[in-house]
Amino acid sequence: MSSNTVRMTDVAVVDEPRSTKPSGATDGPATADSGGSGGRRSPSPVFGHPARAREVKDHLARVVMWLAFLLALVPLVWILWTVLSQGYHLLLQSEWWTNSQKGITSRREGGGAVHAIQGTLIQGLTTAVISVPIGVMTAIYLVEYGRGKFAKAVSFMVDILTGIPSIVAGLFIYAVWVTTLGLQRVGFAVCLALVMLMVPVIVRSTEEMLKLVPNELREASYALGVPKWKTIMKVVLPTAFSGIVTGVLLGLARVMGETAPLLILGPYTKAIATDLFGGYMATLPTMINQDRSESLQPAVDRVWAAALTLILLVLLLNIAGRVVARFGSVRK
Amino acid sequence: MAKRIDVSDLNVYYGSFKAVEGVTMTVEPRSVTAFIGPSGCGKSTFLRTLNRMHEVIPGGRVEGKVMLDDQDLYGSGVDPVAVRRTVGMVFHRPNPFPTMSIYDNVAAGLKLNGIKGKKKLDEVVEKSLHGANLWNEVKDRLNKPGAGLSGGQQQRLCIARAIAVEPQVLLMDEPCSALDPISTLAIEDLISELKSKYTIVIVTHNMQQAARVSDQTAFFNLAATGKPGKLIEIADTQKIFSNPSVKATEDYISGRFG
Numbered sequence: 381m382s383s384n385t386v387r388m389t390d391v392a393v394v395d396e397p398r399s400t401k402p403s404g405a406t407d408g409p410a411t412a413d414s415g416g417s418g419g420r421r422s423p424s425p426v427f428g429h430p431a432r433a434r435e436v437k438d439h440l441a442r443v444v445m446w447l448a449f450l451l452a453l454v455p456l457v458w459i460l461w462t463v464l465s466q467g468y469h470l471l472l473q474s475e476w477w478t479n480s481q482k483g484i485t486s487r488r489e490g491g492g493a494v495h496a497i498q499g500t501l502i503q504g505l506t507t508a509v510i511s512v513p514i515g516v517m518t519a520i521y522l523v524e525y526g527r528g529k530f531a532k533a534v535s536f537m538v539d540i541l542t543g544i545p546s547i548v549a550g551l552f553i554y555a556v557w558v559t560t561l562g563l564q565r566v567g568f569a570v571c572l573a574l575v576m577l578m579v580p581v582i583v584r585s586t587e588e589m590l591k592l593v594p595n596e597l598r599e600a601s602y603a604l605g606v607p608k609w610k611t612i613m614k615v616v617l618p619t620a621f622s623g624i625v626t627g628v629l630l631g632l633a634r635v636m637g638e639t640a641p642l643l644i645l646g647p648y649t650k651a652i653a654t655d656l657f658g659g660y661m662a663t664l665p666t667m668i669n670q671d672r673s674e675s676l677q678p679a680v681d682r683v684w685a686a687a688l689t690l691i692l693l694v695l696l697l698n699i700a701g702r703v704v705a706r707f708g709s710v711r712k
Numbered sequence: 713m714a715k716r717i718d719v720s721d722l723n724v725y726y727g728s729f730k731a732v733e734g735v736t737m738t739v740e741p742r743s744v745t746a747f748i749g750p751s752g753c754g755k756s757t758f759l760r761t762l763n764r765m766h767e768v769i770p771g772g773r774v775e776g777k778v779m780l781d782d783q784d785l786y787g788s789g790v791d792p793v794a795v796r797r798t799v800g801m802v803f804h805r806p807n808p809f810p811t812m813s814i815y816d817n818v819a820a821g822l823k824l825n826g827i828k829g830k831k832k833l834d835e836v837v838e839k840s841l842h843g844a845n846l847w848n849e850v851k852d853r854l855n856k857p858g859a860g861l862s863g864g865q866q867q868r869l870c871i872a873r874a875i876a877v878e879p880q881v882l883l884m885d886e887p888c889s890a891l892d893p894i895s896t897l898a899i900e901d902l903i904s905e906l907k908s909k910y911t912i913v914i915v916t917h918n919m920q921q922a923a924r925v926s927d928q929t930a931f932f933n934l935a936a937t938g939k940p941g942k943l944i945e946i947a948d949t950q951k952i953f954s955n956p957s958v959k960a961t962e963d964y965i966s967g968r969f970g
Contacts, residue, residue, distance in 0.1 A: 527770060596807040600870070602768055604821035604877055605797030614824050618811040 463691060467684035471692075476685060481650035481667070486674035493686055495652040496667040500693065503567055503646075503663060504636045506656060507574040512628055514575075515582025522583070523590040524612055541580040549576040550641030557645070565645050567653075567661035573641035578631045585627025589620040622705035629701040633694045639665040664690040714741035714911040715781045715798075715880045717762060722776035723940075724757050724766060731757045733940035735776075737930060744907050746922035746949065747915045749932035749964070754941025755915045756885050758932070762913065763799035763883060764792040780881070797825070800879035804886035806866035808858035808873070815854040817869055821877035836876050844872035845902050864895025871902065875910070882906065884914040888921065900925050919965055923953050931961045 470476050479492035522535055553573040557563050593616050601611040617624070642663055648670045649660040668686045671679040717739040724732040732754035739745045747755040757766060764785060766772040778785040785795050808817045816823070818837045827833070837854070841847040846868045850861070858869055867887060874882060884903075888896040896918075903912060903925045916922050922929050930946040945958045956962045963969050 594807070596803060596805060597809060599765065599768060599801075599803065600807045600809070600873075601820070601824070602793075603763065603765060603796055603801035603803075604824065604873065605793055605795075606821070606824040607793050610824050614820075615809055615811075619809075621811075 460691075463684060463688045466681075467686075467688035470681055470685035471688060476689075480652045480662075481682075482652070484650065486671065486676045486679040489678040489681070491682075493664070493667060493682075493689055495650065495662045496664045496686060497689060497693065498652065498654060499567070499646075499661040499663040500636055500665075500690070502654060502656065503571050503574065503661070504632055506568070506571045507578055507635055508628065508632050510571065511575050511578040511582055511631065515579045515628075515631075516586050516624065518579070518583045519586035519590060520612060520617075522587055524608070524616070538580050538583045541576065542584065544576065545640075546573075546577055546638050547640035547644070549573045550644040552576070553641065554644050564658075565647065565660070566658060567646060567656040570642055570646040570661075570663075571656065573645055574635040574638060577638060577641075578635045581631035581634060582627055585630060586620070586624050589623030589627065590616060592623065593619045625701050625705040629698050632697060636694060636697075637665060637690060639669065642666050643669065664693070714909060716741050716779075717881065717911065717913070718777075718779040719762075720777045720779075722758070722761065722774055722778065724754070724761055724774050725772070726769065727771035730940040732761075732932075733942050735943045737943060737946050739911055739913060740927075741911050742907060742909070743927040744903060744912045744914060744925050746926035746929045747913070747932060748917070748919060748922050748929060749941070749944075750934075750969075751917075752937070752941070753932040753934045755932045757941070758943075759883050759885055759913060759915050760801075762881070763796050763801055765796070765801060767792055797821075797877055798879055799881040799883060800874035800877060801883045802867070802870050802874050802885065802887050804889045806863055806870050806890065808861075808866050808869050810857070810859045812858060813855045814850050814858045814861070814869060817858040818872045818876050820873060825877070840872040840876040843875050843906070844868045845898060845905075846872055862895070864891050864898060867891060867895065867899060868902065871899070871906075875906070879910065881911040881913070884912065886915050886917060889917065896921070919953075923949060929953070931956070931958075931964065933960055933964070 475490060476492045476494075477497075478494060479490075480495035481491040481493075482495075484491035518534065518538070522531055522538075525531075526534065550573045553569055553576070554565075557569040557572065558565060563569070597615055597619060598611055601615045602608070606614075642665055646663060646666060647660045648666040649662050651662075653659055653661045655661075664686050668683050668690075671682045671686070674680070717737075719738075720736050722732070722735045723730060735758055737745075747759065749755050760766040761774050762778060762785075766774070774786060776786075780798065784790065809820060812820060815837055818840050819833045822833060822836060838847065841850065846865060849865060850856075850869075858866065861869060867890070871882075871887070888899050891899065900921065903914065906912060914922075914926065926949045928946060929949045929952040931944045931952065932941050933944045934941040945952065945956060945961050947957070952961060953965060956965065
């Protein structure tokens with residue numbers, strides 16, 4: 381029916397001299413025009429107008445995409461700019477990289493973040509050291525071995541773990557570590573909570589990377605009489621290596637900025653502490669949280685500087701990871 | 713070195729689906745046997761049962777017997793990994809390991825099976841690349857990645873990789889389907905050379921290729937989609953292409969169907 385209507389319009393418009401039409405309002409009829417017979421005034425009577433309609437849609441889609449892209453970029457640039465402009469001046473002082481906050485009150489300027497940087501690095505790396513083997517091996521199981529109900533159950537559990545709010549992970553470890561086992565709140569307990577958050581990220585990303593390894597490579601290896609475990613170690617994992625590293629870095633970036641479990645399990649301290657099993661250990665997120673609760677300018681400055689430091693730290697780790705990944709990546 | 717393959721009454725299943733039914737054939741040592749037939753008729757599936765590669769796919773299993781000389785490939789206690797060391801395979805798409813150099817690709821079968829010693833490996837790599845007619849083209853860039861070669865060179869690299877472990881039988885699953893005529897010719901020449909050392913079984917969709925390289929030809933067909941594939945006829949290539957005893961074979965070869 382609708383095509384009929386279009387034809388009718390077509391006929392109606394035909395006699396009207398093209399030049400008298402107001403250019404803005406012709407879109408609809410002009411499009412309809414094209415379906416009809418050729419040989420009239422438009423430059424390419426048969427093919428011209430549908431192309432124009434498509435061009436309009438193409439333009440529209442492009443504009444929408446660019447807008448969405450810019451919209452997504454706004455908060456990112458905004459955050460980066462704010463943090464940079466507010467935090468950079470403290471980072472330029474050497475004291476920031478060499479001193480802790482020991483003996484510095486919120487009224488006083490000065491002191492550094494070395495205690496928090498150390499704590500974040502120690503906890504982040506410990507978490508990674510525990511999580512990476514568990515996560516990668518779980519992913520290998522799911523992709524290479526897992527069949528049937530148990531694998532489905534594992535996969536489902538990983539999904540659930542992915543969705544766990546970080547505060548729940550913190551409270552869970554608190555319940556186990558402090559309430560049940562009666563131990564002190566220490567850095568290692570924080571790491572355990574962070575492991576719960578990092579493992580599912582690594583499992584999911586590694587899984588995707590392993591699935592991308594073409595089956596032909598596995599078959600080529602099997603056909604050479606190479607056992608399955610060796611095929612996985614020497615062919616599958618190296619092929620997926622750079623992707624796995626990227627996944628690990630994403631997971632690491634996530635847990636290094638994590639705050640909720642730290643508030644529960646790893647209270648802030650102003651002194652340098654490197655013992656994971658004794659006493660409190662400062663981290664950048666808890667430092668930010670601590671100084672944020674003060675309204676005095678020196679403390680506020682430190683909040684921005686600590687935030688910028690954290691961003692830089694994650695950035696540095698990312699760059700380091702890319703370099704590592706490049707060495708082991710697929711050679712072209 | 714080369715061994716005879718004796719298949720009797722073999723059925724191949726994927727789960728409960730019967731993919732190939734009742735194949736009986738003998739492949740003589742130091743000969744080339746070609747499998748032809750329409751897509752989906754079970755040629756490749758059957759080929760993969762000759763080195764137990766079909767078991768890689770979940771649910772793949774067989775009934776019947778495959779004898780390699782006097783050894784049952786499916787006997788109890790036979791390790792599929794060991795079978796694959798004896799029966800090598802080349803796939804239809806060149807699949808060199810992307811993380812490895814040309815040298816490492818050829819040496820992969822040995823290295824991954826724990827054989828060490830630079831001198832021995834150097835020897836094997838050179839010999840295998842000579843065997844695959846690739847040595848002259850790559851001898852100056854053995855440490856470059858294997859994925860950087862052309863398609864035809866990659867396929868010959870895969871053949872070199874397969875013969876480096878010194879198998880007794882070489883299975884080829886449409887080895888030229890992704891290659892241009894010149895590379896195809898190079899591979900076909902190579903097959904004729906390899907024949908003096910190995911038992912070769914090749915699946916091909918190219919009838920002329922089967923006629924050119926093989927000593928005997930087996931024609932597979934299936935009654936309808938969803939039905940199992942069957943071996944229709946196996947005979948000397950000469951006979952299959954000039955005077956087949958089954959009408960379906962003649963129809964297929966002359967291009968009347970398939």
